[in-house]
Amino acid sequence: MEINDLTPAEARVWRAFATGTAVDFRAADDEDPAEGGTWGPERTVRASVLRALLLDGPRADGEVAALSLAGARVTGPLELAYATVDHPVRLRHCHFDDVPRLYAARLREVNLSESVLPGLISHAVRVDGVLRLTRARFGGMVRLGGAEITGSLYLESTEIHAPDTEGPVLQLNQAVLGADLWAPGLRARGTVRLDGARVAGTVNLTDAVLDRPDGTALQAETLAAEADVLMRHAEVRGRLEFRGARIPGRLDLSQARLVNPGGTALRASSCVIGELWLRQCPTVEGTLNLRRSQVEVLFVEPEVVPHWVQLNDLTYTSLVPHEPAERRLPMLERGDSYLPFIYEQLTASYRRIGDDDAARLVQLAKQRRHRRTLPWYGRVWGLLQDAAVGYGFRPLRAGGWLLSLLAVGSVAYGLRHPPPLKPAESPDFNPVFYTLDLLLPVISFGQESAFAPEGWYQYLGYVLIVMGWILATTVVAGVTRTVSRQ
Template identity: 90%
Template sequence: MEIDDLTPAETRVWRAFATGTPVDFRATDDEDPSDGGAWGAERTVRAHVLRALLLDGPRAEGEVPALNLAGVRVTGVLELQYATVDHPLRLRHCHFEDVPRLYGARLREVNLSESVLPGLISHAVRVEGVLRLTRARFAGMVRLGGAEVTGSLYLESTRIQAPDTEGPVLQLNQAVLGADLWAPGLVARGEVRLDGARVAGTVNLTDAVLDRPGGTALKAETLAAESDVLLRDAEVLGRLELRGARIPGRLDLSHARLANPGGTALRASSCVIGELWLRQGPMVEGVLNLRRTQVDVLFLEPEVVPAWVQLNDLTYTSLIPHEPAERRLPMLEKGDSYLPFVYEQLTASYRRIGDDDAARSVQLAKQRRYRRTLPWYGRLWGHLQDVTVGYGFRPLRAGGWLLSLLAVGSAAYGLHHPPPLKPAESPDFNPVFYTLDLLLPVISFGQENAFAPEGGYQTLAYVLIITGWILATTVIAGLTRTVSRQ
């Protein structure tokens, strides 16, 4: 391209390229590039001129060429498909009339921060360095599927709105980032896709707004982040899909709002996570699915747990904050069926910190939940074990029942002694030991066989004998269960 074919604005850009000198066309630092459609020829550069510079621009000895512009209106399509560009590309505060096409390109640092674009096509792009889209505004899809960035991808406060797009508005599926995905304050009106992405650092979506009501707001199946995934104070309106993710650090959903009424709000099933934080936020609106996930530290506040959870085969080493069993148990009742494993996990977490009373409460709740699955006669026997000894986890109840029955029998027979069977051979009558003889099926004090009550007192004797056998049976059953659990 000859310099005589260039406009004055393009000539200025051309001459600055060889030395990498920044060229700023802005009238003020705070002007809005969304008004760039009205900018005149004095700050308009054709896309094919930029392409010519990047591929075969002038060089200056001892200088590093770079395209470093601000406040430019770019007309036409910046076509760099499959191109190899060895120079930094910085187009900040610019207005693009057409979607840049960087598919399969090999680029150095790319900076489109605070620019306004109708979209971006960059599938399989490779960037040696960082890719900056900070505070950029897109009116169409941002396609970075399969991209490889050796540094970080910056999307702080970036806005992506593509109302006429059926697919994801931000595609990062199968992308490989050598450092962080840094996107605090990102606003995406549509699906964000991170399926199969590999991030060597942190995925930071703090304060992000991911808005796709009734659909999938963030789809990150099999995401692998080598550090943390942060969604603190985020607002996710739609499904948050993390199935199969690998996050050795922290998945932090503190203060976040997860809302997908009538569907799944968070699906983090089959994941391996170092720490999962769900705390200090509103109750999740929708289903919470943590099935088959392995978590070292589960920071889960009861107030955040929704009305429907799926926890089968969820394993965790520790559960914080420490809450009484009564605050944790409702979470286990919110599933669709009886799942003994979830009770065992909660029991183990309490035992691990030495709260044996809470562990027993969980085991008792497990037996009560199991009882609802039994036929009527099984439920009847279960109620009896519950009332008498709390399925063996409340053994003092049996002592209370025995003392109560002992008091009733002793008072009744103390006021009306039963007649002896053989007056000459009978021992002195003792109402307390006589009642104990009736209640305890194994121990004998020689009173029961020596006296024969009559009428209502005979009926009372039968009741005490039957009750004694029932108590003994339930105590043995409960103790057997407790010992086997230990």
């Protein structure tokens, strides 16, 4: 392209390129690039001119050529598909009439911060440096699927609103980032896709607003982040999908609001996570799915847990903050079926910190939940064990029953002695030891065989014998269960 074919604005950009000099067409720093469609020729640059500069622009000895432009209206599509560009590209505060096409291009540093664009086609792009889209506004899809960025991708306070888009509005699936995905304050109306992405640093979505009601707001299946995934103070309307993710640091959802009524709000199943934080949040609206995941530290406050949870095969080493078992147990009752494993996990977490009372309470709750799955006769027997000795976890309760029955029998038979079977050979009657003879099936004090009660006293004797057998059986069953568990 000859410089004679250029407008005055384009000629200014052309001359500045050789030395990397910045060109700023803005009349004021607070100009809104969204109004760039009204900007005149004095600040309009054709995309074809920018393409010619980047591919074969002038050079100056001893200088680093670079495209550094601000406050311009860029007309026509910037076509750099498959191109190799060795110069930094900085197009800040610009207004693009058409979608830039950077498919499979190889670029150096790219900066489109504070610009307004109808979209971005840059899947399979390689950027040897950083890609900055800070505070940019997109009216269509941002395609970065399969991108390879040796540095960080900056999406801080970026807005993506693509009302006519059926697919994801931000595609980062299978992208490879050599540093961070830095996107605090990101605003996206539609699905953000991170499936299979690999991030060598941190994924920062603090204060992000991801809006995809009745759909998936963040699709991050098999995401691999080498550090943390931060979503503090985020607001997510739609499904948050992390199935199969690998996050050795934190998945931090502190003070986040997750809303997907009638569907899954958070799915972090089959994941390997160092720490999962759900704290200081409003109650999750939707299902919480943590099935088959491995978590070292599970930081979940009871009031955050929604009505419906899926925890089968979830393993965790520590559960914090430390809460009484009564506050943790409702979380285990909210699943769709009885799952012994989740009770064992909670029991183990309490035993690990030495809270044996809480561990026993969890085991008692497990037996009671199991009882509801049994046929009627199993439930009756379970109720007897529960009432008698709390399934072996309340052994002192058996002593209370024994003392109560002993007091009843002693008073009843003390007021009316049963007649002896053989008056000449019978020992002196003792109401206490006579009642013990009836209650204790394997111990005999010689009282029961020497006296025969009559009338309702005889029926009282039958009741004491039956209650004695029930107590003995439940005590043995409970003790056996406790010993085998230890």
